[in-house]
Amino acid sequence: MLTAETTHQGYKPPIYTVLKELGAMEEKLAATIRALEETNKKLEATEKKLSTLNSTVTKVKAVDKGQPRVAFSASLQINGNIGPVNIIYPLVYRNVLSNIGGHYSPHTGYFTAPVRGVYYFAFTSICWASSESSGGSLYKNGKHIVSWYGFSKNHPTSGSNSAILMLQAGDMVNVHLWSKQMISDNENNYSTFSGFLLFPM
Known part of the structure; x- marks a missing residue:
């Protein structure tokens, strides 16, 4: 309760x-x-x-x-061989695949740097003739930088190389075939010279 x-x-x-x-x-x-x-x-x-x-x-x-747009690529535009020659022969890559900025000349084979900067260059080659060697170099302002060389007794030989270069505005880069060497090409564009600006400095 x-x-x-x-x-x-x-x-x-x-x-x-x-x-x-x-x-x-x-x-x-x-x-x-x-x-x-x-x-x-x-x-x-x-x-x-x-x-x-x-x-x-x-x-x-x-x-x-x-940043300027700079890039090019070109092939030899031949249907056969260049060489052997008895001099160091400047190669002219007349078949322009691209030429952004217009700093590669298909008339002289020279690339001229438009600005101070770091550039990348590459070149390739083929040689059809057996028992013939193929060799050459990339040049900067007439000075040898890097090279390629190939030799095969029974079949075609090929080669390539590349370089990253610091260039000043106006510096010139091209490719030379060595004395007594041979290089070949046809419509397939095996032998080429290319380059582009990585960045200005």
Whole structure:
């Protein structure tokens, strides 16, 4: 049987329940605020990274926009052989495959650097004649840089080489066939001279 005392002891006014619920809500709100603050910090860090990335892309575009386009590739445009000759013979690659910027001359065989920078050059060769050797060099301003050489007694021989060169504006690069050597080509463009600007300095 409930007495007035026991009933009073077990009774909790509504205000206490409300205050308890408010306390729980405050804890949840505080936790939510902390989570939002952490999210904001991450968003700020991401925004800074994006801003840095955008700045880098803008700078790269500006550099790329100002960089000259320089590239060429050409083959000998012969249907047969050149040589053997008794001199160091400058090769003229007349069949122009590409000449971006127009700095390779199919009339002289020379590439002339338009700007100071780092350039890549490559050349390939084939020699149809058996018992004939094929050799030559890449020249910069008349000075030998790198070479190729091949010899085969019973079948065609081929060769190639490449170089990365630091050039000043006006420097000239071409390919020479060595004395008493032979080089061949046909419509398949086996013997080529190519180059391009890697980056200005």
